[in-house]
Amino acid sequence: MEAIVSSSSSTSLPFLTSNSSSRNPNPRTLSLATPSRPTPVTLFKSEGASGIVVNWFSSSEFVAFNSKNKIKCQKRVKNLMQAFTDRILFRQLKKLDASCKSCSLLGGYNNLKFAGFAANLNKMKIWHEKFRNSFFVFFIRLAMGMVVVLSISVASSKIPSLALTEENLLFLEAWRMVDRAYYDKSFNGQSWFRYRENALRNEPMNTREETYMAIKKMLSTLEDPFTRLLEPEKFKSLRSGNQGALTGVGLSIGYPAVLNGSAEGLVVMSTTPEGPANRAGIIPGDMILAINDSSTENMDIYDAADLLQGSEGSLVKLSIRSGPEIKQMELKREKVMLNPVKSRLCEITRSGKDTTRIGYIKLAYFNQNASEAVKEAIEALRSNNVNAFVLDLRNNSGGLFPEGVEIAKIWLQKGVIVYICDSRGIRDIYETDGSDAIATSEPLAVLVNKGTASASEILAGALKDNKRAILYGEPTFGKGKIQSVFELSDGSGLAVTVARYETPAHTDINKVGVIPDHPLPSTFPLDADSLCSCLKDPSSLCNLNTADLFSR
Numbered sequence: 403m404e405a406i407v408s409s410s411s412s413t414s415l416p417f418l419t420s421n422s423s424s425r426n427p428n429p430r431t432l433s434l435a436t437p438s439r440p441t442p443v444t445l446f447k448s449e450g451a452s453g454i455v456v457n458w459f460s461s462s463e464f465v466a467f468n469s470k471n472k473i474k475c476q477k478r479v480k481n482l483m484q485a486f487t488d489r490i491l492f493r494q495l496k497k498l499d500a501s502c503k504s505c506s507l508l509g510g511y512n513n514l515k516f517a518g519f520a521a522n523l524n525k526m527k528i529w530h531e532k533f534r535n536s537f538f539v540f541f542i543r544l545a546m547g548m549v550v551v552l553s554i555s556v557a558s559s560k561i562p563s564l565a566l567t568e569e570n571l572l573f574l575e576a577w578r579m580v581d582r583a584y585y586d587k588s589f590n591g592q593s594w595f596r597y598r599e600n601a602l603r604n605e606p607m608n609t610r611e612e613t614y615m616a617i618k619k620m621l622s623t624l625e626d627p628f629t630r631l632l633e634p635e636k637f638k639s640l641r642s643g644n645q646g647a648l649t650g651v652g653l654s655i656g657y658p659a660v661l662n663g664s665a666e667g668l669v670v671m672s673t674t675p676e677g678p679a680n681r682a683g684i685i686p687g688d689m690i691l692a693i694n695d696s697s698t699e700n701m702d703i704y705d706a707a708d709l710l711q712g713s714e715g716s717l718v719k720l721s722i723r724s725g726p727e728i729k730q731m732e733l734k735r736e737k738v739m740l741n742p743v744k745s746r747l748c749e750i751t752r753s754g755k756d757t758t759r760i761g762y763i764k765l766a767y768f769n770q771n772a773s774e775a776v777k778e779a780i781e782a783l784r785s786n787n788v789n790a791f792v793l794d795l796r797n798n799s800g801g802l803f804p805e806g807v808e809i810a811k812i813w814l815q816k817g818v819i820v821y822i823c824d825s826r827g828i829r830d831i832y833e834t835d836g837s838d839a840i841a842t843s844e845p846l847a848v849l850v851n852k853g854t855a856s857a858s859e860i861l862a863g864a865l866k867d868n869k870r871a872i873l874y875g876e877p878t879f880g881k882g883k884i885q886s887v888f889e890l891s892d893g894s895g896l897a898v899t900v901a902r903y904e905t906p907a908h909t910d911i912n913k914v915g916v917i918p919d920h921p922l923p924s925t926f927p928l929d930a931d932s933l934c935s936c937l938k939d940p941s942s943l944c945n946l947n948t949a950d951l952f953s954r
Contacts, residue, residue: 690721
């Protein structure tokens with residue numbers, strides 16, 4: 403059925419009319435009209451019933467439809483009345499009711515059940531008005547509530563900032579750096595924002611020392627020893643060391659081999675030529691028993707390095723055991739130049755056999771000169787026709803992560819070097835295509851111990867998992883995390899753990915270390931000269947058969 407508004411002059415009231423008297427015996431239109439508005443407007447569409455004639459008169463008469471289709475039309479009208487709940491039709495009926503105040507909707511409608519419909523229509527009108535008013539009131543209250551909440555939050559956020567001191571701002575600067583960069587976004591299972599508010603409210607920050615203590619206390623809640631504060635002097639010293647210079651006494655230290663189940667301190671790995679320690683007679687193999695009266699028996703090499711470094715011209719007290727003798731000495735710190743690489747050619751001749759030429763490379767740390775220094779050492783040893791290489795990473799505590807990756811590229815033809823991960827999984831992959839490789843064919847043995855840490859573990863893990871080298875020694879330190887160092891506004895620094903890493907075989911080495919393929923004899927020497935002597939003498943307790951050294 404299709405309903406269209408049309409015009410008529412038969413009455414002064416709005417009415418519905420049909421075209422049943424026209425030539426078309428089966429009209430398909432239901433028409434609603436007012437004399438004043440003759441323009442047709444579509445009201446609704448339907449199909450089926452024909453000959454519907456519905457007229458509205460000032461009297462209560464109701465003229466219905468073609469008697470042949472009375473039952474069918476009754477059903478159609480019932481459906482029509484149910485469809486009046488439609489939003490558009492409801493509005494049209496509302497307009498009709500407003501313009502038909504003098505009409506009685508109840509008279510003569512028994513057959514078509516219009517009385518109930520009229521009552522429902524009236525209820526719908528009342529509900530519509532109530533809903534509109536209630537919604538308007540609700541919206542106004544909601545808007546006012548949001549304005550009040552925003553005003554309070556803005557006011558509360560502005561009030562503390564006006565009261566923040568310079569020391570508070572330094573603390574917040576450190577807090578924000580950790581918030582942005584720290585790899586574990588659970589912050590060791592605590593609310594990082596709540597800690598900030600509590601610290602600003604409760605921690606004393608009246609002096610710079612108190613602020614440093616508050617920052618250190620904050621970092622300690624992460625239970626990550628590698629995320630730490632570096633006071634201005636330590637930060638300056640660290641930056642100088644990465645660039646190839648360091649203010650200290652010229653000592654490279656490491657963990658000693660454990661003999662008879664105990665170790666009495668830290669061992670001297672090497673001394674810088676003409677440095678303070680070298681001039682004082684300290685030699686590789688000497689034991690450091692105490693630094694500034696602090697025993698080194700259970701001291702971490704990172705803490706020991708912090709104690710040995712300091713401002714130029716300052717003094718440090720050392721207790722040194724050299725052989726059976728214990729010496730007490732005081733050394734003045736000075737700026738020393740660091741060369742991260744030492745190399746040596748070891749010629750080993752067996753009776754009745756050819757001479758084996760082994761290129762020994764000692765890599766002490768990873769500063770910005772390390773990869774170039776390793777390349778130079780390889781080229782120099784190759785000029786002597788070496789047959790194999792030994793890369794010594796023992797007591798190498800790490801350094802610059804990119805340099806570890808670059809040195810791995812020197813030895814690898816292709817393959818993954820390291821996977822960088824955060825709390826959500828792998829986020830980056832470092833690999834090589836062989837374009838930077840210069841030493842991929844010669845047999846390679848790598849020496850490691852528990853002093854092998856950080857970037858040196860990345861290098862050792864990459865060479866092992868890619869089957870480029872055989873590892874000898876003991877499990878490494880197990881520092882499977884990567885730090886970035888950020889400078890604070892007062893010249894201090896913040897070392898923050900930004901990621902963890904996995905070896906190419908997806909091994910997480912944190913607190914476990916890289917496991918070597920074979921152990922080394924407990925008497926195996928640390929310095930290059932003694933190592934070459936050990937390899938030459940088959941009767942020595944520290945001897946390793948060179949044929950087995952590079953064999954899997």
